[in-house]
Amino acid sequence: MEKRMLFVFILLNLLLALVLPAQEVLPKNWNGEKIKGVRFVPYATYQGNPFFNDSFVPGKIELTDGTIIGALQLKYSSYQDELIYYNSDISTQIVIDKMSLRGFSLADENGVQHRFKLQYISHSLPEYRFFELLSDGDISLWVYRKVLLLTSPIYGEAGKEKNLSYQEAYNYYLYNKEKGYELIRISKGSLLSKCDPSNQKLARKILRRNKVNIRDEKSFVKAWSLVKENGVNLSF
Amino acid sequence: MVKKLLTVLLLLGSLLCKAQNKEGFALFTDRDLYTSGETLLIKVYAPVDEPSGIVNVDLFNSKGNLVSAVYLEMKNHQANGFIHLADSLSSGSYLVRTTTRTSLTQTVKELFVSNRFTGMTESTVFKRPEVNGPQVETTFTALQIEGTSGVYKNREKGHATVHLPLEFLSQIDGNLLVGITPVTPEYHAMNLVAATKPKFYRETSNEGIIISGTITDADTEKPFENGLVYLTIPDSLPEFKYYTTGVNGRFYFQITNRYGKIPVVLQCSDKEKKRLLKISLTPADNIFSSLPPGESHAFSPEFRKIVAKKVESLNFCKIFGLNELAMQPFPPHKQDDRLFYGIPNRVVRPKQFIDLPNFEEISRELLPQVKFRTYNRNPSLQLFNFQRNRYFNDQPLVLLNGIPVTYLNVIKEMGTTQIDRIDICQSERYFGDLGFSGVVAIYSTNGDYTRLNESDELIKLSLEAIQPDAELTAPPEHASKMPDLRQVLLWKPSLKPEKTLELNFQTSDIKGNYRIFLSGKSVNGSIFYKEQLFEVK
Numbered sequence: 001m002e003k004r005m006l007f008v009f010i011l012l013n014l015l016l017a018l019v020l021p022a023q024e025v026l027p028k029n030w031n032g033e034k035i036k037g038v039r040f041v042p043y044a045t046y047q048g049n050p051f052f053n054d055s056f057v058p059g060k061i062e063l064t065d066g067t068i069i070g071a072l073q074l075k076y077s078s079y080q081d082e083l084i085y086y087n088s089d090i091s092t093q094i095v096i097d098k099m100s101l102r103g104f105s106l107a108d109e110n111g112v113q114h115r116f117k118l119q120y121i122s123h124s125l126p127e128y129r130f131f132e133l134l135s136d137g138d139i140s141l142w143v144y145r146k147v148l149l150l151t152s153p154i155y156g157e158a159g160k161e162k163n164l165s166y167q168e169a170y171n172y173y174l175y176n177k178e179k180g181y182e183l184i185r186i187s188k189g190s191l192l193s194k195c196d197p198s199n200q201k202l203a204r205k206i207l208r209r210n211k212v213n214i215r216d217e218k219s220f221v222k223a224w225s226l227v228k229e230n231g232v233n234l235s236f
Numbered sequence: 237m238v239k240k241l242l243t244v245l246l247l248l249g250s251l252l253c254k255a256q257n258k259e260g261f262a263l264f265t266d267r268d269l270y271t272s273g274e275t276l277l278i279k280v281y282a283p284v285d286e287p288s289g290i291v292n293v294d295l296f297n298s299k300g301n302l303v304s305a306v307y308l309e310m311k312n313h314q315a316n317g318f319i320h321l322a323d324s325l326s327s328g329s330y331l332v333r334t335t336t337r338t339s340l341t342q343t344v345k346e347l348f349v350s351n352r353f354t355g356m357t358e359s360t361v362f363k364r365p366e367v368n369g370p371q372v373e374t375t376f377t378a379l380q381i382e383g384t385s386g387v388y389k390n391r392e393k394g395h396a397t398v399h400l401p402l403e404f405l406s407q408i409d410g411n412l413l414v415g416i417t418p419v420t421p422e423y424h425a426m427n428l429v430a431a432t433k434p435k436f437y438r439e440t441s442n443e444g445i446i447i448s449g450t451i452t453d454a455d456t457e458k459p460f461e462n463g464l465v466y467l468t469i470p471d472s473l474p475e476f477k478y479y480t481t482g483v484n485g486r487f488y489f490q491i492t493n494r495y496g497k498i499p500v501v502l503q504c505s506d507k508e509k510k511r512l513l514k515i516s517l518t519p520a521d522n523i524f525s526s527l528p529p530g531e532s533h534a535f536s537p538e539f540r541k542i543v544a545k546k547v548e549s550l551n552f553c554k555i556f557g558l559n560e561l562a563m564q565p566f567p568p569h570k571q572d573d574r575l576f577y578g579i580p581n582r583v584v585r586p587k588q589f590i591d592l593p594n595f596e597e598i599s600r601e602l603l604p605q606v607k608f609r610t611y612n613r614n615p616s617l618q619l620f621n622f623q624r625n626r627y628f629n630d631q632p633l634v635l636l637n638g639i640p641v642t643y644l645n646v647i648k649e650m651g652t653t654q655i656d657r658i659d660i661c662q663s664e665r666y667f668g669d670l671g672f673s674g675v676v677a678i679y680s681t682n683g684d685y686t687r688l689n690e691s692d693e694l695i696k697l698s699l700e701a702i703q704p705d706a707e708l709t710a711p712p713e714h715a716s717k718m719p720d721l722r723q724v725l726l727w728k729p730s731l732k733p734e735k736t737l738e739l740n741f742q743t744s745d746i747k748g749n750y751r752i753f754l755s756g757k758s759v760n761g762s763i764f765y766k767e768q769l770f771e772v773k
Contacts, residue, residue: 026488027482030479030488031489031490034477034478034576034667034668034670035666035667035668036574036576036578036666036667037578037665037666038578038623038663038664038665038666039663039664039666041623041624064574087666089669090669090671092666097579099574100574
């Protein structure tokens with residue numbers, strides 16, 4: 001019995017050996033897109049955090065030609081508005097060329113997905129920035145997660161007594177194709193001001209019924225979504 | 237247990253056997269008989285399950301040597317193209333072969349080409365491979381070509397109508413080929429669908445041309461692992477790719493969205509810079525390994541007369557500079573419109589400054605923080621690292637029109653007149669897994685890179701990428717005093733099928749037998765064909 005099985009096994013292998021050598025097997029990802037960038041040079045250490053995510057988290061990037069590269073270890077620097085990836089093959093942290101990207105997404109430490117897109121903003125200092133999309137639609141809600149290096153009291157945490165610190169200075173924007181970007185504050189008043197005057201009462205009612213008290217980004221996004229879902233027309 | 241194993245074995249066997257008997261390509265050419273210097277027109281119908289978007293059409297001589305190769309873009313499993321038959325082709329039988337890189341079959345068609353300078357050779361006997369097994373085609377009786385007369389005069393306008401029955405129209409897959417071409421009753425080309433060994437697994441279905449080869453150690457001639465292979469398509473916006481070889485020393489590159497003739501430079505180096513390497517491209521496969529053996533045939537005096545007439549008419553065409561084909565402009569090349577080494581920190585155009593005789597002078601006068609020096613005739617280059625505020629320890633990546641330069645002697649003598657632009661990146665750049673201690677990219681005037689010599693480690697290719705579209709030139713005016721020596725009166729390889737097709741043509745100054753033919757592919761994969769003969773007296 002065992003001999004027969006061995007015979008069949010050998011026959012099978014012989015048959016495969018006859019067929020396979022004719023065809024070349026290309027290595028996995030042999031023609032994959034190459035990521036372009038420069039070596040990441042660590043920032044000076046001050047109080048606060050210059051990064052959106054402290055450690056590298058899994059994410060994917062979308063290149064300008066539409067190619068999506070996944071399974072990357074990503075870190076977004078809010079301070080320099082740049083995306084860093086860890087290339088484990090060469091053990092190097094690389095800042096990806098901003099202009100080679102259309103956007104990226106990553107999951108934070110809590111597993112929440114964040115979707116960033118490279119957007120051109122023509123305000124006081126026209127430039128390309130990574131904006132996070134908070135709510136999509138005809139009028140979309142975006143946040144520019146800027147961190148600034150600002151002066152601060154000399155005395156701080158032990159070992160970090162310097163008069164500079166990384167401080168969050170997030171900017172929230174509304175966007176539509178016709179008008180472009182417009183800054184918006186995270187408050188109930190600013191949300192209601194974007195509703196039609198005839199609908200403002202209804203918007204208040206929706207927020208009250210759902211017990212939404214706008215205090216931070218999370219509650220603002222929730223309020224924004226609720227208002228939209230309930231058919232309140234928003235404009236700016 | 238044994239029964240189960242045997243069942244698996246039989247199943248596998250049946251699957252493999254089935255794979256080898258796949259439907260072949262259907263290959264149509266405008267004629268069977270050609271003269272060197274003419275253009276061979278091609279139409280290919282690919283099997284419906286063919287995953288590749290590119291079809292290879294190769295021309296082999298009777299010795300099995302590859303004479304010419306073109307890559308055609310498939311649209312809806314059909315491709316049109318042409319091969320220019322070089323003036324230097326000797327008289328004899330030639331084989332046109334159609335495959336893709338993943339196909340299990342190849343379609344081969346035999347043609348006869350006579351040299352336009354020597355005509356038929358002294359001997360009347362030519363080797364011709366015996367091919368049996370006709371191309372998959374069926375004559376469809378419902379197809380009618382009407383309105384033609386059996387005899388036409390020279391330069392007479394003609395008209396034909398093709399009726400496609402409605403029930404037939406719905407069965408047509410893609411476009412039709414319609415042509416009016418000369419026929420030579422004395423010579424009939426043969427077709428053969430033969431099995432072939434696919435070059436790559438069918439999973440490699442991306443569209444593009446694959447360039448493959450092997451890196452070997454120059455001393456031991458054994459395949460070299462961890463060899464770095466660069467491919468550059470030099471340009472003002474160069475395309476750059478790299479590949480790291482495995483144990484078998486093989487490398488592969490895919491070129492996409494490139495049309496017409498393009499320059500390609502391939503080079504290799506040892507990552508650790510210890511060994512000298514040799515790069516070689518995969519040779520063309522032996523076509524005769526899968527074909528039946530050849531046979532000798534004698535040509536009649538009538539056939540020799542026909543060939544002599546064709547040679548004469550072609551020589552007239554060449555004297556009057558008449559071209560058969562009008563090329564279509566290349567589609568715009570879609571590629572990353574950014575340099576692979578990123579946005580340079582500095583761009584210098586030496587021509588805007590005083591004339592400097594060599595690169596050392598240019599670096600001293602125009603390129604601050606770029607130290608190009610020659611000690612004991614050995615040039616060296618150092619670049620200042622902006623990020624670290626110190627000079628890099630290693631030599632930066634030096635590029636000439638996008639081609640990596642290993643030996644700096646190549647650029648040493650380049651002065652202001654030879655350089656159009658210098659891009660400098662003063663940070664540690666990365667491209668995939670490749671790291672560079674800065675980049676100095678030199679772009680020469682007129683895109684010239686002849687300073688880079690071919691060697692064991694560097695190959696320069698002039699690659700015929702995907703063939704651009706071409707169409708037959710319109711016939712001259714009826715009253716024109718210029719000779720009209722067109723062999724092919726009509727060639728429409730992508731005619732949209734309609735209930736009635738109206739075909740207008742004009743005969744040329746060449747007398748002889750012609751055929752109006754129509755071919756296409758039905759949704760079930762079979763090829764249909766209809767022809768009608770007429771004579772020009």
